[in-house]
Structures are given as C-alpha cells and as structure tokens.
Amino acid sequence: MFETLKQQPADKILALIQMYRDDPRDNKVDLGVGVYKDATGLTPVMRAVKAAEMQLWETQNSKAYTGLAGDPAFGDAMVDLVLGGSVPRANVAAAATPGGTGAVRQAFELVQMARPDARVFVSNPTWPNHLSILAYLGMEMVPYRYFDEETRGVDFDGLIADLKTAKKGDLVLLHGCCHNPTGANLNGAEWDEVIKVLLETGATPMIDIAYQGFGDGLQEDAAATRKVAAAVPECLIAASCSKNFGIYRERTGLLMVVSADSSAQALNQGSLAYLNRQNFSFPPDHGARLVTMILNDAELRADWQAELEDVRLSMLGLRSQLAAELQRLSGSDRFGFIGQHRGMFSRLGTTPQMVEKLRADHGIYMVGDSRMNIAGLNAQTVPILAKAIIDAGI
Numbered sequence: 001m002f003e004t005l006k007q008q009p010a011d012k013i014l015a016l017i018q019m020y021r022d023d024p025r026d027n028k029v030d031l032g033v034g035v036y037k038d039a040t041g042l043t044p045v046m047r048a049v050k051a052a053e054m055q056l057w058e059t060q061n062s063k064a065y066t067g068l069a070g071d072p073a074f075g076d077a078m079v080d081l082v083l084g085g086s087v088p089r090a091n092v093a094a095a096a097t098p099g100g101t102g103a104v105r106q107a108f109e110l111v112q113m114a115r116p117d118a119r120v121f122v123s124n125p126t127w128p129n130h131l132s133i134l135a136y137l138g139m140e141m142v143p144y145r146y147f148d149e150e151t152r153g154v155d156f157d158g159l160i161a162d163l164k165t166a167k168k169g170d171l172v173l174l175h176g177c178c179h180n181p182t183g184a185n186l187n188g189a190e191w192d193e194v195i196k197v198l199l200e201t202g203a204t205p206m207i208d209i210a211y212q213g214f215g216d217g218l219q220e221d222a223a224a225t226r227k228v229a230a231a232v233p234e235c236l237i238a239a240s241c242s243k244n245f246g247i248y249r250e251r252t253g254l255l256m257v258v259s260a261d262s263s264a265q266a267l268n269q270g271s272l273a274y275l276n277r278q279n280f281s282f283p284p285d286h287g288a289r290l291v292t293m294i295l296n297d298a299e300l301r302a303d304w305q306a307e308l309e310d311v312r313l314s315m316l317g318l319r320s321q322l323a324a325e326l327q328r329l330s331g332s333d334r335f336g337f338i339g340q341h342r343g344m345f346s347r348l349g350t351t352p353q354m355v356e357k358l359r360a361d362h363g364i365y366m367v368g369d370s371r372m373n374i375a376g377l378n379a380q381t382v383p384i385l386a387k388a389i390i391d392a393g394i
Helices: 012-022 047-059 072-083 099-114 128-137 156-163 188-201 218-231 262-279 286-296 298-330 352-362 381-391
Strands: 092-098 119-124 140-145 171-175 204-209 234-240 252-259 345-347 371-373
Touching (some): 072 218, 072 234, 072 252, 092 262, 099 234, 140 156, 156 188, 252 262, 352 381
Parallel strands (some): 119 140, 171 204
Antiparallel strands (some): 092 252, 345 371
C-alpha cells in the first residue's frame, strides 16, 4: 500500500533549525524560528500561566471531555478578548481548536463545506502554512498584492485592485495584525478601504489573528478585526493563544464565525462542532483552561497583560536599536522600515542568494525569503546582525 507514497517537501524552517544546530560558530544568530525569545534566548513560561497551572493542579478533579466545541467559558473569554463587544455575543459561534493552525484548518474546511467552489484570496506573501493547507484541501488560491519590495511597506493600491476582483462566495484571508512574514501592516484608513471593497464585492473576510498584543497593544491590535466584524454580514476569525500567552506546545486556539444576527448562530455552532468531531473529536483543554482562568481572574489578567506589554516593548526596542545601528553603519535611512514594522517578524526584502550569504559568511540564519524573527535578537546580537547586513551589501 504505502509504496505509492511520495516524499513530501522538507519544511524549510525545520531544515534551517538543523543547519543552525550543526553550525559550530559561537557568534551565530538564529532569526528563523517563529517563537518569542527573551534576552537569554529562552521562551519563558509567563508568570500568570505558571500561577494558573498551580491553581489548576490544586483544584482540578477530572480530566473528562469538555465538549465538541471545548469549554464554553473559553469561547466566551476569547470572544471578549478578540472582539471586545464589537458584535453581540449571540451572533458568534465559537469552537476551540488545536492551536491557531487548527482554527485556520477548520475555517477552510467550513468554507469548503459551504462553498466547494470558493476561491481563497491570500496576501503575497503570507504564512506558508496557509498555502500548504489550502493546497492539501484542493482549494483554489488567488494571490493579492501586499508587500512592496521597494518600500518594504504595503502595496496598498495593488492590494485594493486585486481584492476588487473577488466576488460573493469567495473568501479573503487577512492578517489581523503583525503580518506574517512581512511585519508590514495596514493603517486604520486602509482597513476602512478594505471593508468598503468587501461590502462592494460581497466576498467573505477571514481574519487570522495570531499576535494580538505583540504589535501596538492588546486593544490596538484587535481594532481592525473588530472593525471588520462589525461592518460585514459575516466573517471568520482564527485566533491563537500560542504567542500572547506563550503556550506554544499546549496548542490552544479558537475559531469564530460571526453572523449579522443571532438567527444563524445555531447552524454555525453545529457546523463547527461537526467539523471538530470529524477531525479530532474533542479539542485539547489544558491550555484553554489556563487562558480562561487568566482572563477571568482580575489579578492573573493584570499580571499577564503587564508581562505581555514587557514582551511587546522589548521587541519594539530591538527594532529601534537595529534600525538605528543600520542607519549609523549605512549612513542612510533605507532600513527605517524595520522600526515601522510590527510584531515578531520583518521581511528584509533581499534575495535568497543574499540570505545564503548572510548564513555562510556571518552565521545569520533567516528564512530564504528574508523573513527574520526580531524576537530572536538581543542587545548584543543586534550590532552583529547590522554589520553582517552591511558587509553583505544588502
């Protein structure tokens, strides 16, 4: 049977990890893996998560299933965190998933179940797993212009022109904040224009929000998602808790389906429960339980928000330091975009050949499309990276 299987393409980031591990150089810098790291290179367990785990260990008396859509309290807490009352809770169907990736996968399957011929508009570039899942499901993808290679900002005119070709029954995939892999985000006025196009075309938006709190702040990063959800007849939202709660390995996410009124909620909720049952039956609960405890406890929530803000400010500080060091070394402001980008990532906007030169000559590891994880830096490695970029002739 299995002799018919074909070797699948190697994951480029996993291959990069192994190359980094095998590199004997002491001054090597890992900017490839998409996880937050502190100044010591550790991805720490957040204080509030530790405290919630201790409480849970003391009080939890059963590991029985919660429900096909997970604990309703988790859905309530996350809907409030992401949507903040921008739409009535009764209009939102929600289901827990194994991480934000699980939410993305379930969203695509829901669209495929409802509209088998739906086209999915994806930003160019986007998170590679978006493309991989869509290809696996056999769904038609339509790229829309997003990243301007010259300015390293958003090609907004191209984006709007491409989105205007969408139609009712199509899905438009948007990043709620901290665009991955570029770090370049839409501003408020640009989001208004996107909403206008969505209303004109009748296409349905899907928002992937994986970095709430990593960009401009917890509320600020949710503003675009809330604006879209309040303006359009229906939308999908895939939310991740991996980054802002630091619980990567607990695989904690939520898929939301927002409708214009509460009459569609029961059908949407039943469809989400059905899809969960087909794919993994009951979703994992440990991470979801911790998130629920933190969001519903004033003291834990305040400590979590304070630590999350420290994380955000740390990444902004690294961005500012890198942009300033590159300006000093280059004598120009052509790298100012790094300070303007938000979230964990920036796309340097150079060729795969230059990325390989950075690795071979300077021990700088980043993805071939020049996406670099800003959180992989610290105050000591910023000057190393800046010098390598200039020496490489970027």
